[in-house]
Each structure stands twice: as C-alpha cells, then as structure tokens.
Amino acid sequence: MKNWIYAALAALFATGCAPHGGYTLTGEVPEAWEGKPVVLFTTDAGQAEAIDSTTVANGKFRLQGVLDAPRNCRVAVYLDPENRLDRNLTVTFPVFLDSTAVNAVCDASKSDPVFSLAGGATQTEWQAYRAALEPLAEERNRAFRDYVEAFYNGGDEAKGIELARRVDEKAGLIRDFKIAYVREHPASAVSLAIVQELCDRQSRLDRAQMESLMDALAPQARESAAGRYAAACIRDKRIVEGQPLPDLELPDAEGVVRRVSDFIRPGHYTLVEIWASWCMPCRGEIPFVRRAYDRYHRNGFDVLYVSIDSDAGNWKQALGEEKMPWPQLLDTGRTSFTTYETSAVPTSILVDGEGRICRLNARGGWLDGVLEEIYGK
Template identity: 30%
Template sequence: MKKLSLAFLLFPFLSNAQDKLNLKGNIEALNGDKNIYLIHIEGNAEKLDSTKTVNGKFEFNIDLKAPSVAILLLDHSGNDLNTKGSAKDIYRFFIEPGVATLTAKDSVAKAKISGLAIADDYAALTESTKKIDAGLMNLSKEFANLSDKEKSKEGLVKGFQDRYVAFLDDRKTAIADFIVANPKSYVSLYSLNADLATENMNLELVEKAYNALSPELKESPIANAVAQKLVLERKTGIGAQAMDFEEQTAEGIAIKLSSFKGQYVLVDFWASWCGPCRQENPTVVRAYETYKNKNFTVLGVSIDTSKDKWVSAVKQDGLVWTQLLDRSQNIAREYDITSIPRNFLLDPNGKIIAKNLRGGDLLDKLKEVLK
C-alpha cells in the first residue's frame, strides 16, 4: 500500500483531558463481515488500526491526543489490505479526541459522522462551498458534452476556462471566509494549507486567512509552514518584483536579469536531464519564435551540473535565446526551485505577472499580454 504522508498535518494543542477516540460505526446494508482499517497519526508516526465488521457494525478505540485527518478503508473483498486488486471503499474525514458515530448505508465512501465538533466544522466548510462545487461539476459536464468541433473553437474554450477560474476564485474566497469565521478550528488550518497556500496562491487572501488564525494554531508546524510560504510568495509571487541575479553563459559572459528590463521576459528554469523540461522546450521555442519581435524574449537558467550536457541539450533543442548555467545553484535557491520545469513571466518593469506556464497556457498568456 502506498504510504500516506499524514504526519505533517498534526501539531500540539492545548492539553485535553481526553486522549482517546472511540469510533463506532454501522454500515446498514453491508453483506457479510469485512476487514476495515483506520489510518491516522499518533505522535509523529503513521498508525494503522484494523478490525472486522460484524453485521455491519464495527468499533475503534485509539489513542489520540490531537486532531488529525484520517482515512477509513473498507475491503469488500474480504482479503488482506495489501492484496493486489482488492477494491477499497474509502472515507476521508477529520478526527479528534472524543466519541464519534459513523453511519452508512452500504459504502463508507458515503458515510456520515457525528459526535465530534471537528466533524461539524468540516460539514460547515463543505456546505459553504457546496453550490460552487456543484457549479464546477456542471461546468465539467457541459464541456464534456461539447462536440469535437466546438472544442476546437478557441473563443468557446476560453469562455469555459474563464468560468472555471471564476468558480475557483469564488471557492477560495468562501474557504477564506470560513477560516476567518472559525479561527480556532483545525479544519481552518488544514484548509488554509491545502486549499489556499498553494502554488500561484492569492497572496492577499492567504494573508487574510493566516492573520485570522488563533494564537494557538499559529504555534503549529503547519502554520509555520504557511508563514514560510507567505514569505516566499512575497518574493516570487505574482505582483512581486523579480529578484535580480547574475550568471555566465557557456562562453563565460556574465549576464544579469536586470539587463532585460524593458522587455517581457520568460525566466525558464530547466536542465538537460529533465524529461518534462525537454518535452516542454518545443513549446518555449514556438513562443519565442512567435513573439520575439513583440518585445519578448526568454532567459534560460539551467541547473545542470555538467556543462557539456547542458550545451549539447541547448543545441539539440534549438534554444537560441540567452542561456545561463546556475553553477552554484544560488539562483534556484533564491527562487525556491524544488522541481522543474518552472518559469516566471516578467513585464518590462521586472514584475512577475505569471508563473509556471506550460503548454497552451504559456502561449495563451503571451497572446493576452503581447497584443
């Protein structure tokens, strides 16, 4: 079974006299006795508990000193959890010390849980985004029902993309409003990190939600991680002034990022050994050839350790724009490049106006700004 990375989600809370969770469940129409598993975190370690359903009923009693996310797995096959091909019925939910009841008809995936305040918080959050989530689902179905001819129409597709982005923006706003209204809830902290403090975050929205958190929550590792994301976003997020840097070309010529001011610049982080980067390079070449006469250029920054392989890849892929080798990896560290390809689109003043544009998204963005 794939290891689930849940340990990061826990943090110390104020002392609680109760340090156990009693979870009783009833799956009303379940046929036969089945194995059921509960995955959660105890301390800093992942914990797997298991039991059997008897006439659809089961019970877990586990040590639990802090709120957590958990996963309940019901194996309808009756086989061991790791048996290949065993169908898993999964329910993801929040737990905390206390007594809880879980009810379901025939599938834990559609279960309901009661008895825990954290479950009520999550239900309230889900309700706050219910209409938006329904709108997203309907939009997806609407697009899927289009004919191939309709999907080939650029204006029509752009309309769907705009509606999709609007739904996502509304959803993020709803989550931020929930966090502000529930500053002490673990659900708020979890959603802040998972739904808002993400790549291409809305900095203003995340700061608003983070600042609303209770002092206790702000002491948690996950809140500290969000704070670090905010620091980085202020440096490399959309609207930030791109940090200047200097490196050398293959010929040993020192080039500064600031020397490109006055142009739109795509700062493209890549490497010769990066498969996805090499697959993306034809799109970057197309973008450069299309817009190079419209005040646009590309600045490649390679994190290669082999100069020869870097130079060879530049030639093979036809990357004719300025290329720098990040010999010390200092540029990558400053821009928090933990995976590639990554890129930043700068306006003529050196301000970041978009990032992580790939495929058609890159070409669409350039078409938008380079009219």
C-alpha cells in the same frame, strides 16, 4: 445557494473548534495486512512528524492519544515493514483528529486501496466543507477540460484564451468560497487548513490578502502549532505576484555560470520556465512558447528555460532536438525548486522588466492572454 450552504454549515458546527484532549482512530483493513505497522503523522506544521503507531491485529487497528488542538494528520500502513520508502508498498489516508472518535474502513477491492472515514467532529466538518465545495470544483474542472480541448486538441488559440480566463473566473469563485468559509468559521481547524492551502506555493493571493486571512482566524487557531507554521510560511514566502523574483546562479550550456537576473531586461517581460527533458508536458508546451516568442519577441518578450535534469547529456540532447531560440540554464541540484517554491515541472513564471512577478502559471492560454493584454493582438 451560497448563503444556504453557509447557513447549513454554521448550524452543524456552531460550536467552532472541536474540543481538545484524547483522540481515537480505529481502522478496518484486509486480514492480509495482519501485523503490518500503522503510523500516525501530523502534517500541518511542516515536516511530517510521527506521533503514534500500532500494528494490525485481526483486520483492525486502534490509535489513541492526546492532542492539545485538533490536527490535520496522515495515517500510513506499511505493507513491507522493511521498505517504508516505497510508496507502492505504503497505503496512506488523511484525517482530521480531535477528541472525538473516527473510524476508517478500507476498500481494497481495487488496485489502490481507498479508506472511507466516519465520525469525528473536525473530520465530519471537513467532509461537509468538501461536499459543499464540490459543485464549484466541478465547474472549474469542466472549464479546464473545455480549455484543453480547444487550445491543445483543437488548435483554437482565441477560444483557448477565452476559456483560460473562464477557468480563472471559476477558480476565483472557489477562492471566494474558501475565504468566506474561513471568515465564518474562524476557530475551526478546517479553516486553518484552508488558509494553509490558499497560501501555499503558487498562490494567487498577494501578501496582504494572506496576512488578512491569518488575522481572521481565532487566537487559538493562530497560536496552535499549525497556526504558527502557517504564519511563518506567509512571512517567509517569496513567490508572490507583485514581489521580486529571487535570483539564482546556474551554468548555461557552455558551462558559464550566469544569473537569472542577467536575462531580465528593463522594459521587457520574461517567461522563466522550470522544465526537464524527461517531462512530456514540458516538451509539449515548447511549440506554444515558441509561437508566443516568435510573435512578441520583437516587442520585448523574452524567455529563459531552467532545466532540472540531473544528466547534462540528456539535457543537451533535448536542446538539440527542440532547437529553442532562447537561453538555457541547468540546475542539476534542483535549487530552483526551493528558490521558486515549487515541486513540479513545468513551472512557469512571468516577470516584468524590473524583475517583479506579474503572473504565475504563465503557460498556454494564460501566457497568450497576458501577452495579448500587454502587446495587443
């Protein structure tokens, strides 16, 4: 099946990167949006950059301009022009633009408007790639649903560990598919977007694998604005399995400033968990971390929690309610988000006795599975 998919995609996009030059993006939206501003942003080279804008007229909009390479973009329609920061009053959709025309049609019949896109060489390629990937993604999602049912709802730890490993296997097949796509379409802007996705944040690729993927891209892709940004992100990336965990200085519950490295001991494994008192998944995970801690702490398993609560009172109240037996640090400025390259809680990182990252996403069945491998059942 995989070979057939690759062959079909190769036949569709044998020309490689879509031609550069002028783009055209037309849109059809509700007439109630008359006069609303429409802004086009590039999103593939760091911070979003507005490159074009227009307004809705007679239920339609049109954006035209020139790009020096196909770009991964996002369009925003501001339903309240005076309040552009309110996400509930902003409708957005992603789109790949090159020198071919794309048309976007909005279905506003539901509470969240949805855009359907047609046309455009690179956009069409992206949609074909996503369609080919969908069966693998559904297998992974199905395995994850089974895992949640067994581990959290069914209380079956052994089956949960087994299913967590199955989820990893399915995720590995997805990574293999993406890597193969990049190597078979080295000049494609879609391939560059895949590289950025595979190397982003809590990536399971090591640095050598990331650099190999960048090297697989054609020169015009590597030398584009998005390509240069991707290369810089890989070069500067700190949260990579096998690499040292960056250090942080933060106050503990008594106000004493401590280092994260103070809690990493030779010969021990330490779970560093970024959490918050208001985060229900974080709170829901605590009993499972406690179970692992009670079972393996005597063997050398330690835990350190770093809260991003902005209100120290709420944090201390949660500490009193949860009565966790491991140390706690408070990060009101959320420096841990930047340092540990995340934007969400919970974020779980397992490090070894030398402070090297040995497992990302170390929670639930994944944490139990790794600890079982280290310490035995």
